[in-house]
Amino acid sequence: MPVINPIPVEISPAEAVRVLRLDRRAGGEDQARKLWTEAAALFRTRAFFRETFIESRTADTVTIEGRVFRSRVLRVNTDRAFKVFAYVLTIGADLETHAARSDDLLHRYYLETLADSALDAAAEKIRGHIGRESGLDRLSGMSPGSLEDWPITEQTPLFDLLGDVDSEIGVRLTDSLLMIPRKSVSGIFFPSEETFLSCRLCSRQPCPGRKAAFDPESRDDTGPKRIDPTGEGENAGLPAVAKKADLVYKAL
Numbered sequence: 460m461p462v463i464n465p466i467p468v469e470i471s472p473a474e475a476v477r478v479l480r481l482d483r484r485a486g487g488e489d490q491a492r493k494l495w496t497e498a499a500a501l502f503r504t505r506a507f508f509r510e511t512f513i514e515s516r517t518a519d520t521v522t523i524e525g526r527v528f529r530s531r532v533l534r535v536n537t538d539r540a541f542k543v544f545a546y547v548l549t550i551g552a553d554l555e556t557h558a559a560r561s562d563d564l565l566h567r568y569y570l571e572t573l574a575d576s577a578l579d580a581a582a583e584k585i586r587g588h589i590g591r592e593s594g595l596d597r598l599s600g601m602s603p604g605s606l607e608d609w610p611i612t613e614q615t616p617l618f619d620l621l622g623d624v625d626s627e628i629g630v631r632l633t634d635s636l637l638m639i640p641r642k643s644v645s646g647i648f649f650p651s652e653e654t655f656l657s658c659r660l661c662s663r664q665p666c667p668g669r670k671a672a673f674d675p676e677s678r679d680d681t682g683p684k685r686i687d688p689t690g691e692g693e694n695a696g697l698p699a700v701a702k703k704a705d706l707v708y709k710a711l
């Protein structure tokens with residue numbers, strides 16, 4: 460079972476200023492750099508993933524190695540896929556432990572925000588790594604809980620599919636389906652012709668983690684429209700183009 464540990468992550472000072480909403484003219488870049496240095500020293504970034512195979516589909520489900528995933532969007536996104544990759548990624552517990560000790564709520568917010576950016580950056584890195592290793596040009600990803608269509612309850616079959624994630628990288632699922640350490644992310648990467656981002660189907664506002672604008676045209680009365688990059692057939696109607704975050708990564 461492939462484990463990637465450690466995963467070095469970096470974000471540009473400009474990106475740090477942006478996510479922390481600092482004022483560059485008032486010394487924001489220096490402040491962002493100091494905060495990043497403090498946070499990055501506490502990252503223990505690692506990932507665990509599994510190459511898995513789709514066995515069957517219905518209109519709203521995908522069965523992967525005996526586990527049934529209930530999501531219309533996932534089903535449509537993986538319509539043409541056979542091989543997909545289940546993964547869990549974490550930055551560990553050190554940063555959240557350190558942040559929780561701070562009485563300064565703003566400081567705590569800054570550290571937590573940078574941790575979220577580090578998770579995003581690390582997810583991009585492992586996506587690129589898996590794509591290169593598997594010879595797939597482009598992978599997109601979805602995470603349980605990121606859309607109404609694929610709720611957090613889907614963590615159960617995902618962790619079941621992955622196996623003993625706790626032994627591999629020290630991430631476990633609580634009874635309420637939260638991951639411990641809290642700064643962790645899980646999901647499925649799948650081959651795609653264009654980059655898919657859940658944010659385009661999610662109307663939550665405000666969301667500091669948003670990576671693409673909500674596209675109301677992408678939804679119909681019954682939820683997300685079916686995706687068809689060719690623009691034809693039953694899945695036509697959902698554009699899958701998204702803007703990439705302005706992140707700078709060190710080589711894996």
Ligand code: SF4
Pocket residue numbers: 605606657658659661662663666667668669670
């Ligand atoms: S907008 Fe925010 S909550 Fe919605 S999918 Fe994107 S990151 Fe998740």
